[in-house]
Amino acid sequence: MESKLHVSSSPHFKGNNSTRRIMLDVIIALCPAAIAACVIFGLRSMVLIGVCVSTCVLLEYASRKIMKRDTTIGDLSAVVTGLLLALNLPVDINPLIAMFGCLIAIVVVKQMFGGIGMNFVNPALAARIVLLVSFPSAMMHWVTAAGAPAAAQIDATTSATPLAAAPGVYSYIDLLIGRCGGSIGEVCAVALILGGIYLVVRRVISPIIPCVYLATAALMSLIVGLDPLYQLLSGGLLLGAIFMATDYTTSPVTKWGKVIFAVGCGFFTILLRAYSNMPEGVSFSILLMNILVPHIERLTTPRTLGYVKKAKGEKK
């Protein structure tokens, strides 16, 4: 009997969650969007996803080897980064530009800061913004999706995204099933929502950030006089709210921190959409809030159990 007493420090019960399991869940949740991309934009989008994922994994392996650290490609986080980056690109982008994006995401943003869990902003988002700033024409070249309304097809190959198009060109149904221009992963709202529901059910993400983000964005659109539902369904808002803003490393851990973070994201997204000279504000707003996360966490640190607030004027 005595031999069965094993003395160890807590925690004594461990779940079977691991980084690999969580990343696998995220990949599964992104599958509907990837399949939708394949249906809407053709097999080229699969090639793009393949290029991004394989480059990311390869770069992660190479940079860990060069820095003489242990290999971390087994945790699948590089696959998720590659997949997210690919879903944020237009379908006819030059593969070399996509590979440059992978280099920014994995080497500069992730590994230079110490690898998984150390990056201060979301790698895929940072890479998207670097590409957007570096190659504006290639990144804003939107190919017409199969079955998009005729009014949206300005010429044979390119069309405006719903955010840049004249009002009334796209119906809500077009936006829901992805009959519109845009980057390959953001067009089909239904697929993204399905993925989000899967993540919430699997308890990979808490619904606070996506819900508060979307609610704030809707409220802000009402205030600045835009159609809230149209704003929610168009552009990268759903992709950003469900998959980008909920990244563990770059979002607050506290409940109220999450709320503040999501409100900030929603506020800046609509502000940038309405008043900046760019058509899209999701990536910039999430990046901005990512940088503020340490301060938000300091503001919302929960009270330690048993801690008594000191009376005013009392020192130490």
Next chain:
Amino acid sequence: MAKRSLFKEFTKGIIKENPVLCLVLGTCPTLAVTTSASNAIGMGVAATAVLVCSNAVISLLRKVIPDKVRIPAYITIIAGFVSVVQMLVKAFAPAINDSLGIYLPLIVVNCIILGRAEMFAGKNPVLPSILDGLGMGVGFTAALLCMGIIRELLGSGSLFGLQIMPVRILIFILPPGGFFVFGMLIMLANKLNERSGKKVKTSPCDGCPMSENCADKACEKTGKEAG
């Protein structure tokens, strides 16, 4: 200090105490004007000329200038030379004057020039001061040229205005790319200094490259790094 050879006074500014990459002074012009290699050279040469002249004059006047008003006196001398250089550039190289814009008159407030006046020229004879200014100026120009070449090559695909590459990664000529290249070069300079066997850090002041010239060692007392 006096035992150091004159040659060393000149060479220390190039890598070991490079004003931009090791002392991290004068970052504003470094980031602002290095969008092309020719801009970088123009800025570097203009600043070097001012640095050498002001170091020489300040060193000559170091016994005359009262200690309490030395900073305004230094600034006046520096501003005089900047005006001279600005007029010369306007007369003989108007293209560089246009591309440098406000950053040319702003050499007056360049930390490197005031820093060398305060740390070196105000305490040393004329010849070492001139060589110190020249070395620092060469180091400044070299750092700017490195940044200018990298940023122009990647950001606009050209070198000294000559188109070489078809690919343009625009971010490198924008501010974020400037900061990125700057950080990478600082890393490289640190690596080079480490290789050549810099002393091991023991007190907070050792981490500060200016500690050798630091007059009051205020940072040592408070344990803070010099601001």
